[in-house]
Amino acid sequence: MKFGKRLKKQVEESLPEWRDKFLSYKDLKKLVRLTSAAQPSSGVEAEFVQMLNAEIDKFNAFFVEQEEDFIIRQRELQERIKRVMEDDETGGGQPSEAERAKEMSRIRKDIVNFHGEMVLLENYSSINYTGLAKILKKYDKRTGRVLRLPFIEKVLKQPFFTTDLISEMVKECERTIELVLPVADREQSEQGGKGALVAAEQSVFRNTVAALMTMQELRKGSSTYGHFSLPPLSLPDLQLPSPIPILQ
Numbered sequence: 001m002k003f004g005k006r007l008k009k010q011v012e013e014s015l016p017e018w019r020d021k022f023l024s025y026k027d028l029k030k031l032v033r034l035t036s037a038a039q040p041s042s043g044v045e046a047e048f049v050q051m052l053n054a055e056i057d058k059f060n061a062f063f064v065e066q067e068e069d070f071i072i073r074q075r076e077l078q079e080r081i082k083r084v085m086e087d088d089e090t091g092g093g094q095p096s097e098a099e100r101a102k103e104m105s106r107i108r109k110d111i112v113n114f115h116g117e118m119v120l121l122e123n124y125s126s127i128n129y130t131g132l133a134k135i136l137k138k139y140d141k142r143t144g145r146v147l148r149l150p151f152i153e154k155v156l157k158q159p160f161f162t163t164d165l166i167s168e169m170v171k172e173c174e175r176t177i178e179l180v181l182p183v184a185d186r187e188q189s190e191q192g193g194k195g196a197l198v199a200a201e202q203s204v205f206r207n208t209v210a211a212l213m214t215m216q217e218l219r220k221g222s223s224t225y226g227h228f229s230l231p232p233l234s235l236p237d238l239q240l241p242s243p244i245p246i247l248q
Contacts, residue, residue, distance in 0.1 A: 003025070003130065003131065003134050004025055004026070004029075006127075007022065007023065007025055007127060007131060010022070010123070010127055014120060014124075015117070015120065018062075018120075018124070021058060021059070021062040021124070022124070022127070022128060022131075023055055023059075023127075023128045023131040023132065023135075024051070024055060025131050025135065027051065028048070028051060028052070028055075028135045029135065029138070031044060031047060031048040031051060032048065032135065032138050032139050032142055033142070035048055035139065035142070035143055036142035036143050045143075048139065049147075052132070052135075052136075052151065055128075055132070056132075056154075056155065056158055056160070059124075059125075059128050059158070059160035060158055060159045060160050062124075062160075063121065063124070063125065063159055063160035064159050064160075066117075066121050067121070067159075067165065067166060070114070070117070070118055070121070070166070070169060071169075073114055074114070074169060074172070074173070077107065077110060077111055077114060077176070078176070080103070080107055081107060081176065081179075081180055084100060084103055084104060084107065087100060104180075107180060108180065111173065111176060111177060111180060112177070114173060115170065115173045115174065115177065118166055118169055118170045118173065119170060121163075121166055122163050122166055122167065122170070124160075125160055125161055125163050125166075128160065129155065129160075129161055132151075132152070132155055133148070133152060136148035136151055136152065
C-alpha cells in the first residue's frame with residue numbers, strides 16, 4: 001500500500017479529535033512538485049521548508065499535550081484502583097458489592113481505553129515521522145538537493161519523536177491490567193454485565209490493533225530499510241486479528 005493511502009486510512013481509523021493533527025502529506029507533495037518545476041527559484045522551496053517546520057510544531061504541541069494528559073490520567077486510575085482494593089480489604093461500612101462491581105467495570109473500560117490511546121499516540125509518532133522522511137526523500141530526488149539528512153537529524157530531537165516515556169507508561173498500564181482485570185471479570189460475571197462491557201471496548205480495540213499493524217508495517221525490514229527508517233518494533237507475539245487477552 002502506498003504511504004499516502006496508508007496515512008489516509010490511519011487518519012480515518014484514529015480518534016475523531018486527532019484527525020487534523022496528522023501530517024499534511026498531500027499539501028507537501030504539491031509543494032514538492034512545484035519546487036522541482038520552479039527550479040532554481042528558492043521561493044517555493046522556502047515555502048516547503050516553512051510548512052515542514054509548521055508541521056513539526058503541530059506534532060510537538062499535540063504530542064506533548066497528550067503526554068501530559070496521559071500522566072494525569074494514569075495517576076487518577078491508580079488512585080481509583082487503590083481505593084477499590086482498599087474497600088475490598090476493609091469491608092464494613094464501605095460501598096456495597098453492587099457499587100464496587102460498577103466501579104470495577106468503569107475502571108476496566110477506562111484502563112483499556114487508556115492503553116489503546118497510548119498505543120495510538122506511539123503510532124502517531126511513527127507514521128508522522130515516516131511521512132516526513134518520505135516527503136523529504138521525494139524532494140531530494142526531484143530537485144537534486146540534499147535536504148533530508150539535516151532535516152531528519154533535527155526531527156530525531158523533537159518531542160513528538162521521543163516516545164520513551166509513553167512506551168514505559170504502556171508497559172506499566174499492561175502490568176496494571178494484569179492486576180485489575182481478573183478482579184473486574186469476576187465482578188462482571190457475578191453481576192451478569194460482562195457482555196455489554198466487552199462490546200463497549202471493541203471499537204478502541206479495533207483502532208489499537210490497526211495502529212499496531214501499521215507500526216509493524218512501518219518498522220519492519222524491507223528492501224528500502226535504511227538510515228532513515230524507524231527501528232524494528234519490539235512487541236510480544238501478537239496473533240492478529242484474534243482478540244488479545246485483556247478483552248477476554
